[in-house]
Amino acid sequence: MRSGTVAGFDGDDVLVLLDDDPGEPTGRIPRHLVSWTAFEHPSEVVAVGRRITAEVQAVDERGGHVLLSSKACEDEALHRHLLGARPGDVVTGTVAAVHDFGVFVRLDGEPPHPVYPGTGFVRVPDLTWSHVDHPHDAVRPGQRAPGEVITADSYQGEVVISLKALQEDPWDRHPLRVGDVARGPVTKTLPFGAFVRVAEDVEGLVHVDDLGGRAVEEGQELRVRILEIDRPRRRIRLAPAD
Known part of the structure; x- marks a missing residue:
């Protein structure tokens, strides 16, 4: 964080004379990083001569400017809350x-x-690991939700969490192998092929070339053989086994 004094405005940006500036102000707060409060012009929120504390977002070494966010520090309790959230922490809400x-x-x-x-x-x-068409298929308002912290984002003022991180990976629950034959429903058809569910929460793609002109539709049961498993990219290539 840096401290300084509001020196003026450049359009909708706030210019800040930082405490270690030798002369001209080098701090700049873009309009969208000034405040959580709605305003027409930043002068409604901050006045020239006002002392201000802001978080550094970026430094322009060539231009000598420091991009700041006063919004990040506007709510002290929120800022402290964000700084206390560490990647890997388990939280509940x-x-x-x-x-x-x-x-x-x-x-x-x-x-x-x-x-x-x-x-x-x-x-x-x-x-979730499961395919959902809309987030409300996975969670509902009022539901308790444990999750793992991915990052604390002071730019947006939020703690980004993953619920999926605390759920069992279906790829571990179903140890599939190349050559295995499975039967499952077609979950989605696209111009390049069809996705087939080969185990609970695990889907693979039958490429259109492997269908050989065969027409399939969603919900149809297919017997397929696993041709390739790309675990890092979480992709399974399938072919009809009939």
Whole structure:
């Protein structure tokens, strides 16, 4: 964090004379990093001559400017909460809101967030190992949700967590091998092939070339053989076994 004095405005940016600046102000706070409060112009939130504490977002070595966020430090309790969240920590909270872009979680012991319904946030891929069409297929508001901290994001003012990290990996539960034959439903058809569920929460792709012109539709049962397993990329290549 850096401290300084508001020196003026450049359009919607706030210029800050940092405490170690020799003359001209080198600190700059872009409009979107000024405050959680809604405003028409930053002068409604900060005044020239005001002392300010802000978090460093980036340093432009060539231009000599320091990009700052006063919003990150505006709520002292929230900033302290974010600084205390470490990657790998296990936290628990209550699902506060479910959106198509992710899920907000009200973490136990968190301070109120100035904008969001909770400081915890779960991205859609981090909800579950299962395929879901929408996050509300995985969680519901009011549900208790344990998760593992991925990162604390002071830019957004949230703790990014993964619920999936604390769930058993279905690839460990079902030790599939190349050459195995399985039967499962087609879960999705696309121009390049069809996905088939070969075990609970495990799907593989039958490429259109391997279908050989055979028409398949969602829900149809297929008997398939595992041709290739790419565990790092979590991909399974299949071919019809009939």
